[in-house]
Amino acid sequence: MASGIETWLFGYAGTKLADRVLKLFQRDKLTVDLHKAVEKWASNLPSHASLTSSNALFPSHVADEELAERPCLSNLRSELESLKIPSEESWDSALTEQWKYVRSKIDHPQDFFLLSEEEASTHIKSLSIALCTACSQHETLFRVTTVSMLRELSEATSKTPQQNSLSEILTNDQKKLLYRLYHQDNGFCRIGASKGEYECLWVPGYPMDMQWGWERTPEECLRSGKSPGNREERLHWIFVVKDLVEIGIFEAQADGYYQLTEKGWRVAHDINSEKSDSGV
Known part of the structure; x- marks a missing residue:
């Protein structure tokens, strides 16, 4: 069964399909960064407050029906x-709540859970900062990962599907590019x-590929007498x-080629459907 911070955060476990989705997302960059933040924090704990594994902080998932007794985790979700x-x-409150839960419910808790609440709170505060920073450094990645995981897990567990669409958190130009590539056979574009x-x-076009932003070199401008183009748009x-x-x-x-991933095709499909529904 999958375990760790992602099961604690999202609350899905207990079925083979849900566990498989969670394990897939364990390779996602954001999830990896969250795990690294927890592991680094755990490695810096003093010897009398040790954790042999970061999973000891999240020994089991918390189902939605248990959230009445876990208000801080409920708020985080x-x-x-x-x-x-x-x-x-929010991280600090939920992690403190989790520390108290493990301390009182788990048999033979590790040293970290035997600290006084005052000392533990200092360490929990540093972990809260690290996790908040990991999410804030990759805001768009955070949003895409969250929407993807919630949607996949809701389908895996037959829960009500999440209403958020990945396309809702992309910029207009990102959607413009994905819409264009959705209508090409292979979903490729190129930087060259x-x-x-x-x-x-x-970007693929008919009868030839199109440049989205361009800029001539100074030597070419001097040779041809043509304008340099637009660096800002090119970049x-x-x-x-x-x-x-x-x-x-x-x-x-x-x-220099870039191809839509499976996730990319799904997002592009959402964008195409939205345009079709709006009559665009």
């Missing part, structure tokens, strides 16, 4: 479901440079692609 990055205070130009985004579209790679929508391929 509510913030996740509304796509808000939990504050340090033509002769006399800097690299830019190339903007490159960063659109890079940001979509960061959140798992694109995957880098050889020779």
